[in-house]
Amino acid sequence: MLVQVTLLSPLLLLLLHAPVxxxxxxxxxxxxxxxxxGAVWEQYACQPKSQDxxxxxxIRVEPPGITCGNPPERFCxxxxxxxxxxxxxxxxxxxxxxxxxxxxxxxxxxxxxxQTVTWSRYPEPLLANITLSWNKSLELTDDIQITFEYGRPTxxxxxxxxxxxRTWQPFxxxxxxxxxxxxxxxxxxxxxxxxxxTRVICTEDHSxxxxxxxxxxxxxxxxxxFAIFAGEKLVNMDGLYTRMESMKGLRDFFTFTDLRLxxxxxALGGTYxxxxxxxxxxxxxxxxxxxxxxxxxxxxxxxxxxxxxxQCVCDHNTTGQDCxxxxxxxxxxxxxxxxxxxxxxxxxxxxxxxxxxxxRCSYIDYLxxxxxxxxxxxxxxxxxxxxxxxxxxxxxxxxxxxSVCVECGCNQMGxxxxxCNGTGxxxxxxxxxxxxxxxxxxxxxxxxxxYQNVCDEELQMCQNGGTCxxxxxxxxxxxxxxxxxxxxxxxxxxxxxxxxxPPTATVTSLALLQLSLLTTLLLTTAx
Ligand SMILES: *[C@@H]1O[C@H](CO)[C@@H](O)[C@H](O)[C@H]1NC(C)=O
Ligand SMILES: *[C@@H]1O[C@H](CO)[C@@H](O)[C@H](O)[C@H]1NC(C)=O
Ligand SMILES: *[C@@H]1O[C@H](CO)[C@@H](O)[C@H](O)[C@H]1NC(C)=O
Ligand SMILES: *[C@@H]1O[C@H](CO)[C@@H](O)[C@H](O)[C@H]1NC(C)=O
Ligand SMILES: *[C@@H]1O[C@H](CO)[C@@H](O)[C@H](O)[C@H]1NC(C)=O
Ligand SMILES: *[C@@H]1O[C@H](CO)[C@@H](O)[C@H](O)[C@H]1NC(C)=O
Ligand SMILES: [Ca+2]
Numbered sequence: 001m002l003v004q005v006t007l008l009s010p011l012l013l014l015l016l017h018a019p020v021x022x023x024x025x026x027x028x029x030x031x032x033x034x035x036x037x038g039a040v041w042e043q044y045a046c047q048p049k050s051q052d053x054x055x056x057x058x059i060r061v062e063p064p065g066i067t068c069g070n071p072p073e074r075f076c077x078x079x080x081x082x083x084x085x086x087x088x089x090x091x092x093x094x095x096x097x098x099x100x101x102x103x104x105x106x107x108x109x110x111x112x113x114x115q116t117v118t119w120s121r122y123p124e125p126l127l128a129n130i131t132l133s134w135n136k137s138l139e140l141t142d143d144i145q146i147t148f149e150y151g152r153p154t155x156x157x158x159x160x161x162x163x164x165x166r167t168w169q170p171f172x173x174x175x176x177x178x179x180x181x182x183x184x185x186x187x188x189x190x191x192x193x194x195x196x197x198t199r200v201i202c203t204e205d206h207s208x209x210x211x212x213x214x215x216x217x218x219x220x221x222x223x224x225x226f227a228i229f230a231g232e233k234l235v236n237m238d239g240l241y242t243r244m245e246s247m248k249g250l251r252d253f254f255t256f257t258d259l260r261l262x263x264x265x266x267a268l269g270g271t272y273x274x275x276x277x278x279x280x281x282x283x284x285x286x287x288x289x290x291x292x293x294x295x296x297x298x299x300x301x302x303x304x305x306x307x308x309x310x311q312c313v314c315d316h317n318t319t320g321q322d323c324x325x326x327x328x329x330x331x332x333x334x335x336x337x338x339x340x341x342x343x344x345x346x347x348x349x350x351x352x353x354x355x356x357x358x359x360r361c362s363y364i365d366y367l368x369x370x371x372x373x374x375x376x377x378x379x380x381x382x383x384x385x386x387x388x389x390x391x392x393x394x395x396x397x398x399x400x401x402x403s404v405c406v407e408c409g410c411n412q413m414g415x416x417x418x419x420c421n422g423t424g425x426x427x428x429x430x431x432x433x434x435x436x437x438x439x440x441x442x443x444x445x446x447x448x449x450x451y452q453n454v455c456d457e458e459l460q461m462c463q464n465g466g467t468c469x470x471x472x473x474x475x476x477x478x479x480x481x482x483x484x485x486x487x488x489x490x491x492x493x494x495x496x497x498x499x500x501x502p503p504t505a506t507v508t509s510l511a512l513l514q515l516s517l518l519t520t521l522l523l524t525t526a527x
Contacts, residue, residue: 002221009366020215021163032277035370046296046315046338050141056310059099061114062129068282069096075118076280078269079088080150084279102130102285111286113149119266119281128283130261132290133165135304136310137322140254142291150265152218154207155181161258172220173202176209181264189221196245198227198253209269216286223476224256241340246441255295298338299323356399357384358467378405390418411438413449433523445471464488 004345061067068075076084089095104112105344119126121416128322144158156174161167187201206218216495223234230240242252266281273281296312300323305475314323314336326335354372354524357379375384378391387405392434410418410426414437420426428437440450453460455468462474466485469475476485 026033042475043162044184044299045299048294048296048301048312051303053138053290053292054103056134056136058133058135058307059102060131060133061099062131063296066116066118066128066484067098069193073117074279075115075282076277078280081269081274081277083279087090088424097284099130101106101289103141108288111149116150116263116282118279118369119273120278122281125264126266126281126283128263130263130285130288131165132259132261134257134310136294137162137255138290138292138310139251140220140222140256140290140294142290143222143287143289144259145287146218146219146261147216147287147461148267149216150282151209151269151285153263153266153283154209154268155265156207156218157262157264158220159262160256161260162252162256165258168258170200171259172257174198174204174218175202176204176207178202178204189224190503192228194228197228198249206505209267216493231235245340247436264330279351294322296323298340305509346349354384355379356402357400377402378407389421392420392422392424395422409436411436414438447472459485 014471020144040350062064067090068088069406072095073082075080075088077086087095088097090098095408097113099112101112102114104151115327116126116128143266153174154176157170158171158174160171161169173184175186178184178186182202184202186197186204188203188205190199191200193199206217226234226240229243230236234240266283268281294300294310294312296303296314297318299316299318300312300314307313308322311321314320316323317327318335319325319327323337325440344389349374354375357377358372359373371382372384375381377384378388380386381386385399390410391405392408394401394404394406406424406462407417408420408424408426411432411434414432414434415426415428417427418488425435426437428434429449430451431441431444433439433441438445443453443456444450445453451472453471455462455466455474456471457468460468462468462476463482463484463486464477466474466476466480474483474485476482479489481487503523
């Protein structure tokens with residue numbers, strides 16, 4: 001494996017840097033371009049170089065006590081099942097197999113490996129979890145390779161986390177019989193197409209016992225997946241980057257903060273578990289290769305160790321571990337991820353404009369637009385350029401003014417709804433007026449809204465000595481009734497204390513009343 005890795009790396013570097021040779025600008029944040037107007041800086045996508053992440057990973061194995069050697073234990077091998085002279089002893093450095101031997105740099109051809117206890121508790125399953133953490137979002141740039149000494153597991157799951165280990169999702173299933181182990185049909189990475197490249201598959205390619213010492217590696221194949229877009233030898237990285245830019249979920253598929261190997265059944269060296277020799281079943285891993293680059297949202301070309309953690313060196317006035325925020329004082333425009341592609345094909349390093357009312361933008365796939373999220377200050381819209389319902393835009397204020405949207409303040413009783421027009425005018429109910437609909441037209445009185453006057457001192461006077469109460473009703477003398485006190489209670493032979501008005505007078509006053517009502521009506525409907 002040592003040989004394999006060192007052989008692979010230069011080739012790998014060449015492949016990963018192939019786009020640099022053809023499209024030099026892609027790995028730089030900006031370059032000087034000469035135009036008719038002289039030289040100008042053109043901004044391009046930037047991302048840090050791919051690196052061997054083995055050096056930075058933190059390894060945790062579970063359950064406790066899964067590592068062999070405490071107490072010391074004898075074990076056999078599948079090749080020589082009856083020669084069980086090997087021993088694992090945690091207290092002896094020469095015989096110990098601690099987890100860090102999965103990430104050490106082996107020297108002088110000496111293979112070092114982590115090893116588990118043997119399957120002496122069969123038929124209870126022999127389970128082990130290996131969790132690899134970086135405390136940083138990373139993007140795979142090459143195949144993950146895990147080297148198993150003494151046989152590859154027959155059942156295993158590779159999981160990943162995008163949120164520092166809070167939640168996990170399967171990345172790939174491995175089994176000698178996928179249907180049997182996971183109830184899913186086996187697939188090969190070679191079967192994947194552009195349409196289903198992000199599918200989580202179960203593969204039988206890395207779990208079978210072939211009896212050959214060279215079949216030690218279990219890989220998660222990134223290169224064949226890239227090749228779907230970049231061609232067989234990854235010569236057309238543009239093709240890949242274009243898809244990374246546009247295809248939903250493609251970039252996320254290769255992104256992770258943690259990886260976990262769930263070892264579910266060791267190599268058997270045959271079809272059945274031999275109960276009389278369980279000392280030959282265990283897991284042993286000598287190396288884990290993870291080549292990746294820091295995810296910096298295309299805003300950094302470098303990623304450094306800061307206080308023991310990887311950290312993007314952010315450009316474009318961004319900040320944060322992944323350059324996922326705007327720097328203080330640069331929040332007028334909202335944060336947006338950079339782009340792989342230079343204009344006009346992409347939108348390199350431009351931001352989404354929210355006029356300072358939001359610092360979050362989101363890409364809506366089916367509309368192909370970038371839109372502000374959670375607009376504040378009572379704004380709304382793709383760029384937070386409109387006012388929320390119930391607010392209107394102050395025409396003399398700038399769009400990025402915090403108080404650009406002014407509350408309509410429509411009177412609840414007097415207006416038809418909460419909305420107002422562009423100059424703050426609410427829509428009023430009949431008889432109501434004023435910008436906020438909190439005043440009455442002449443001839444109307446206010447009582448939780450405007451109502452037409454029943455009586456007043458001019459045209460709709462109360463008759464027969466009645467008095468008008470707040471334009472709402474006439475208070476009549478005892479002998480009179482009716483809205484305007486126009487009816488005598490003495491009619492029909494009743495005795496009255498005071499004399500009634502002559503009938504002719506009543507008729508005249510009624511006619512007058514009708515005339516006055518008409519006039520009021522005409523007055524109120526006039527603009
Ligand atoms: C391994 O991790 C999974 C979750 O990813 C958990 O359900 C399981 O119990 C763990 N197994 C061991 C042996 O710790
Ligand atoms: C993870 O990284 C962040 C940012 O660099 C740091 O603040 C935090 O302490 C780190 N956590 C661990 C467990 O190292
Ligand atoms: C992906 O799509 C191709 C063609 O449609 C199909 O042959 C293949 O089986 C699919 N792979 C998976 C894992 O679904
Ligand atoms: C970052 O801010 C500076 C002003 O401080 C500005 O000149 C520069 O264009 C900004 N860069 C980007 C990529 O917006
Ligand atoms: C509108 O904005 C101007 C300028 O900022 C300000 O002077 C004025 O008071 C604002 N008007 C309202 C109704 O808020
Ligand atoms: C809003 O309504 C008022 C009153 O109806 C009108 O004078 C004004 O022109 C309207 N403003 C707009 C922008 O429509
Ligand atoms: Ca090793």
